Amino acid sequence: MSLRIGDDAPNFTAQTTLGVIDFHQWLGDTWGIIYSHPADFTPVCTTELGRTAQLKDEFSKRDTKVVAVSTDDLEAHKGWINDINETQNTKVEFPIIADTDKNVATLYNMIHPNFSTTATVRSVYFINPAKKIQAIITYPASTGRNFTEILRVLDSLQLTAGHSVATPVDWEVGQDVIISPSVKQEDVEVKFPKGHRVIKPYLRYTPQPNK
Numbered sequence: 001m002s003l004r005i006g007d008d009a010p011n012f013t014a015q016t017t018l019g020v021i022d023f024h025q026w027l028g029d030t031w032g033i034i035y036s037h038p039a040d041f042t043p044v045c046t047t048e049l050g051r052t053a054q055l056k057d058e059f060s061k062r063d064t065k066v067v068a069v070s071t072d073d074l075e076a077h078k079g080w081i082n083d084i085n086e087t088q089n090t091k092v093e094f095p096i097i098a099d100t101d102k103n104v105a106t107l108y109n110m111i112h113p114n115f116s117t118t119a120t121v122r123s124v125y126f127i128n129p130a131k132k133i134q135a136i137i138t139y140p141a142s143t144g145r146n147f148t149e150i151l152r153v154l155d156s157l158q159l160t161a162g163h164s165v166a167t168p169v170d171w172e173v174g175q176d177v178i179i180s181p182s183v184k185q186e187d188v189e190v191k192f193p194k195g196h197r198v199i200k201p202y203l204r205y206t207p208q209p210n211k
């Protein structure tokens, strides 16, 4: 089954490098990211997991737990973590799922059979505290993900979850945001006391409300 934005994030129980987890219980009330890797001991994946570990504080600041998925086994994961720590000068402290039966990869549609019938692609699912999927990114094995973009998406999702705004092209934290078209012009001043600019009736900017 293919998952879409707004769908419930499927729950599962899995073996991880930090013990068995029930995914929903492990997430608790936080935001979550679950992302897949084609295989252990591969170069691009090694750099991605290293970056995730290096960004631990950034994910914590955003109240977000990260879990990686690879279909290799626990023993391989543990050996690979040593390599990641050594080569990426970091310490992997987040769990990596040993998805040997491909249960999680199947639930999250991480195997794209026309690409590979066995290895997962590079999927990223962003999950909100209500356990709903809020964004999905998918790359092929040959393209490492951009973790600046992953944090940027998280910032946008968390901002727009709490305010009637959307983030424009190439937006970064601190820049002006777009007032949602659903906000009536007569309500704008009350809703956005920091001010606003009307470029067109449908294109209205306001300073980032939560900064």
Ligand code: BEZ
Pocket (backbone or CB within 6 Å): 038, 039, 042, 043, 044, 045, 046, 141, 142
């Ligand atoms: C990698 O992580 O480097 C990789 C994995 C599978 C295919 C190509 C690259």
